[in-house]
Amino acid sequence: MLKQYKAIKNEYADAILLFRLGDFYEMFMEDAETAAEVLEIVLTSREAGKGRRIPMCGIPYHAATGYIAKLIAKGFKVAICEQVEDPKKAKGLVKREVIRVITPGTLIDEQLLDEKNNNYLMALVKQAEVYGLAVADLSTGDFFVTQIPAEEGLLIDELSHWQPREVLVSEQQLPLWPWLKQHTELLLTPRPALDFEWENAQERLLAHFQVVSLEGFGCQELLAAVAAAGALLSYAYETQKSQLSHLLSLRTYYLDDFMHLDQYTRRNLELVETLREHKTQGSLLWVLxxxxxxxxxxxxxxxxxxxxxxxxxxxxxxxxxxxxxxxxxxxxxxxxxxxxxxxxxxxxxxxxxxxxxxxxxxxxxxxxxxxxxxxxxxxxxxxxxxxxxxxxxxxxPELAALLTNALREDPPIIMTEGNIFREGYNLELDALLSATRDGKQWIASLEQQERERTGIKSLKVGFNQVFGYYLEVTKTNLNLVPEDYIRKQTLANAERFITPELKKYEELILGAEEKRAALEYELFIELRQQVFTxxxxxxxxxxxxxxxxxxxxxxxxxxxxHYVRPEVNEDKSILIREGRHPVVERVLPPGKFVPNDTLLDEKTHRLQIITGPNMAGKSTYMRQVALIVLMAQIGSFVPASYARIGLVDRIFTRVGAADNLAGGQSTFMVEMSELANILHHATGDSLLILDEIGRGTSTYDGLSIAWAVLEYLWNPQAIGARTLFATHYHELTSLAKRLPGVENLNVVVAKEGEDVVFLHKILPGASDRSYGIEVAKLAGIPGVVLDRAREILSQLEAKGLKERSQKVALPVNPAQQLPLFVAEDNPLVKELRNLNLNELTPLEALKLLFQWQKRLKKKEA
Ligand SMILES: Nc1ncnc2c1ncn2[C@@H]1O[C@H](COP(=O)(O)OP(=O)(O)O)[C@@H](O)[C@H]1O
Ligand SMILES: [Mg+2]
Structure with missing residues (x-):
């Protein structure tokens, strides 16, 4: 048996092999060790000849699904090896075969799937200057292909769009995308290069769809796409061991068919999950x-x-x-x-x-x-x-009637044990049913009959798996047992008997039940075949x-x-009256969200610079515009009292100083590379949302970069995209006077004494100042620090920014300085200075902070 196991395991080396032995699936050797750990089950061992023992563990077959789900969730593949002949009839070793390989990208069992999410398998191939992509969900039969220019950025965007569970690449091309392997949620499966060869791929597709050309699917000319699709299909056949007849067609799509959303924009707009917690709740999908x-x-x-x-x-x-x-x-x-x-x-x-x-x-x-x-x-x-x-x-209607007439109201999940069909569906089945029923009735009446005949009041008729039907008589009544009873079994205080007649009925019943189960199975397969057509x-x-x-x-x-139907057209203008942010308005108490109007167009309202204090509502406003446009373009009504949307080809959103510490890149670097991506890809039909770009560097650098970017975006010869740009650099507001089409907007706040009140209303014009200190106060910065900040601010303002900070007078009261940052010999300061931020994950940073605080508190105590 172990030899059989090894032969099969050899063919499925990259999967965990579940080897059916009776009522269990067993795993051996390394598979057993892995599975025991992942599934938290007991690792045992088994004799392997010559006194050697090999590791082994097992799971009961009827509870296998849960275990398989766990293995798949951890990214393993599972090969299911069944006994393919009846052990009772087998001569020697039972024949076994792998009937299906379950991998994260090829699930079809609803117990292993999330019902509201597609489960995509992707195949990826590079040919000359293009990438061919094929994507399929074997659990729904969707099958798409496309070809994109061989640009890494575009590939990442497509990956972030489809979120495939498993990606197939040619063994030979594996080194092309080293970063694919680092994508942790992504299972990368290398496949034979031959599968990706166009001719093989094309042949496979033609055979599967039973067509003579791929013209009808629109991908005849897309060689790379065809190569990917063929490779995907070959893997699907191999794992499912089925004809996959539900993959009925192939849809070719082009990136230009849809609004282009890059990975940052998808994340930023929180379309299907939130940015930080990756939850559906709080996303646009959640609202819609x-x-x-x-x-x-x-x-x-x-x-x-x-x-x-x-x-x-x-x-x-x-x-x-x-x-x-x-x-x-x-x-x-x-x-x-x-x-x-x-x-x-x-x-x-x-x-x-x-x-x-x-x-x-x-x-x-x-x-x-x-x-x-x-x-x-x-x-x-x-x-x-x-x-x-x-x-x-x-x-x-015929199929509906057929199913209704055929099936019982509570058919089982298992198809081999009968109880599937109604009476009247099949004559032979009816005969077997009534034989069982008659036999059972006779046996039921037997008890009464025998009690009367023998005078044993406590005589009972029973059934067990070993002896079948029997008559049970207690010890005290044994003297009353008639001659024709045949003793079968002796218990502590009773004896069990049979009679020839009882056996005759028993055979009738059991035979009928077995036949019935076999017949029902046959009928079921037949019915399923009919549905299949x-x-x-x-x-x-x-x-x-x-x-x-x-x-x-x-x-x-x-x-x-309370959404309205948007008017859509191909103008380059966006007019929104009383627009709302679809998600924020759902989170706030009813009526609390302050609606705002928007007008963007090609000419006088092309680029809007939005200023206003933190927490005023700049980001919310800009995202709201992006989301309303996006909602309109999926065909949804929008949160506004009126909206006229000139369709856009792309939406870009960028947020300055995004905390991407986990990625290992400095925030400024990230910000700039994201920005570069926009400058390369935005067009005059795009909508750009730039939120405090240029924040991750020194004021003058940041300001200069933001300035130059704005000019470039504004310039119709360069890009000329409709743009919303929120910034803290008030200097930028002067652009409105110089460049036609640039406008200033600000979010108004009311000042009540020393405090600010946010009105969340967007109005024309630049904001007069940032109210940063007021907002800092709201956030709980201590009074002494705030006072000092006001002092510095007034001096900076008086002297003009150019004279810079050296000219700021020293504090009148040096005690106001925070000791942590001046005490050079303080060990905490040393640690802080030597810290390499690029090597820290956010979690580690948090832990460090926590320790420092603890140490500080100890000192102070
Ligand atoms: N139009 C609005 N109506 C009501 N509350 C709003 C509105 N816009 C923003 N807010 C509230 O103000 C908070 C801060 O908004 P945000 O857009 O992040 O400000 P900013 O980007 O100016 O710092 C939001 O979380 C939201 O609760
Ligand atoms: Mg903001």
């Missing part, structure tokens, strides 16, 4: 997602990650959302019907891979039954294009249902949150 199906949730997320570029497409979506927006009853009826549907996409993946179980089939039947009603709701004239969609829904139809249906869910959900959100 009122979908009622898992597939709808996944689709909405996809939309958010790929906002549209083309006017007609945006209009089409908005139009459908509006139909649901206006018809409350239809919307509600639709949503409540959709809520009762099953996750058809994932069900179809299981159908294609042969793992669909009886309960899944019932869920499918129940979903089909809802369709006629759904069609009635939607097939109304006032639903316009939504009605058109509904017309295309095929409720597959409807796969393309069902796939279309799944897509339609997901779309309907998203339209209705966006409408629901629009109603609940």
């Amino acid at each position: 997602d009122r979908t009622v199906t898992a597939a709808g949730g996944r689709l909405l997320k996809k939309w958010l990650e790929q906002p549209l570029r083309r006017l007609v497409e945006v209009e089409e979506r908005l139009e459908k959302v509006e139909r649901f927006f206006l018809r409350h009853q239809i919307r509600e009826a639709t949503r409540s019907l959709l809520r009762r549907t099953c996750d058809l996409q994932r069900l179809l993946a299981k159908l294609a891979c042969g793992t669909l179980n009886p309960r899944d089939l019932l869920a499918l039947g129940n979903t089909l039954k809802l369709l006629p009603e759904l069609r009635v709701e939607l097939l109304r004239e006032e639903m316009g294009p939504v009605a058109e969609m509904a017309k295309a829904i095929n409720p597959l 409807a796969l393309p139809e069902l796939k279309r249906l799944a897509e339609t249902l997901a779309l309907l869910d998203v339209y209705a959900a966006l409408a629901e959100t629009a109603v609940q949150n």
Whole structure:
């Protein structure tokens, strides 16, 4: 057996091999050691001949899913090796085969998946000057390809967009992307270079889709894309050991089809998760997602990650959302019907891979039954294009009826133990059922009958696995046992008997039950095959249902949150009245958010410089503009009283001095490379949100850089993008007088005595000053420090910045100085000075701070 194990393990060296032995999956040697640790199960050992022992551990097969999930979550691959012949019938060693390899990128089992997230597998290849990318979700059947210029930045953006769980690259190209390996959540799987060869890839794709050319998928000419897609498919076949019939088509997309969002912008705008905590709550998705199906949730997320570029497409979506927006009853009826549907996409993946179980089939039947009603709701004239969609829904009435008539109301998940089908579905099955039933009835009546015949009042009929049916008589009544009873077993105070007649019925029942289970299994496979023929139809249906869910959900959100339908066009202007930040307004108490207007255009309002104290609302305002534009371009209504959006090709957002210590780069370096990326890629159709760029360096450097960047962005010969620019450099506000199209905005604050009150209102003009000291006071900086700051400020202001800080007079009272930073011999100061910030993670920094504070406190005590 170990020889068999080793042979199989050799073929699946990079996976943990689960080797089926009876009711257990066993793991041996290194696999056992790894698994025991990851799964926290006991490591034992097993005799391996000549007195040697090898490590071993096992998991019960019926509880395997949970363990497999754990291994996958840790990035391992798992090969499932089953007994492929009946052990009772096997001569010698039972034949075993790997029936499936489960890897993080190829999951199809819903217990291993997150229902609201796609699970993407990606293949990546470089050819000449392009990267070919293929992305598939085997659990839904989505399959996309594209080709992008061979630029690392673009590749990173695509990775951040798809977030694949596993990336396939050619063994030979592995060294091309050393950083791919460092991406911790990403599993990198090297594959044979042959798989990525265009000819092999193309052949595989043609065979899979049963076509003679890839023309229909729009990727015939994209050699690198085809190479990636073929390689992906080959891996999928190899792991799933199935025909993957649910991968029905391949969609070619181009980066230009969608609004381009780079990785920083995605993170910064907190589209699907928050920046710091990586939680859905607090993201735009969290506000928008009122979908009622898992597939709808996944689709909405996809939309958010790929906002549209083309006017007609945006209009089409908005139009459908509006139909649901206006018809409350239809919307509600639709949503409540959709809520009762099953996750058809994932069900179809299981159908294609042969793992669909009886309960899944019932869920499918129940979903089909809802369709006629759904069609009635939607097939109304006032639903316009939504009605058109509904017309295309095929409720597959025969299939629905077939499933309803076939399946019991509570079919099991297991398909080999019967109890799947209703009576009346199959004559042979009915006969077996009634044989079982008659036999059981006879046995049930036997007890009474035998009590009367023998006079033993306590006589009982029982059943156990070893002896089958028996008659049980207590010791005190043994003298009454008739002659025809045959003794089978003696217990402490009773004896068990059988009779020939009892055995005859027993055989009838048990034989019938076994036959019945076998027959039901056969019938189930047959039924599943019938459903299989409807796969393309069902796939279309799944897509339609997901779309309907998203339209209705966006409408629901629009109603609940008081959004309006944006007007969209291809002008280069953005006009928003009473715009709100969709997330911040949800977090604040109702009515507390202060709406603001926005006007950006090509001519007089191209670039706006926003000044105002910290905490006034600059960042919120700028993000709100970006989010409103983005929402419009996914086809959503927007938080405003009116909005007219000239579509943008890209949104860029950058935040100065982002704390990226973990990345090991200095913040200024990060900031500048992000900025460089914008200057290279922004166009006159882009929208730029720059939040305090240039903060990470000295004042004069920062100011000069910000200044030059602004001029470049403003210049229509260079970029000329619509730009919002928040800054603390008041000097920049003078640009408004010199460059046409540059405007100043400020967030007003009211001053009450020494305190500031934030009004969060954006008004034209530059802010007069920063109120930094007032804000510092709000943050709890001690009074002495604030007083000293005021002193310095007034001197700096009086002398003009140019004369700089040397001229600032020494404090009148030196005791105000903080001792920590002047006491040269203080060990804390030495440590601080010698600290290499670039080598610290934020967590380590925090720990250090904590220790220092503790030491300081000790000293003071
Ligand atoms: N328009 C608004 N209405 C109500 N509260 C707001 C508004 N804008 C901002 N705020 C509040 O002020 C806080 C600080 O805003 P932020 O945009 O970060 O300020 P800044 O970038 O000017 O420092 C936000 O967290 C939010 O709670
Ligand atoms: Mg800010």
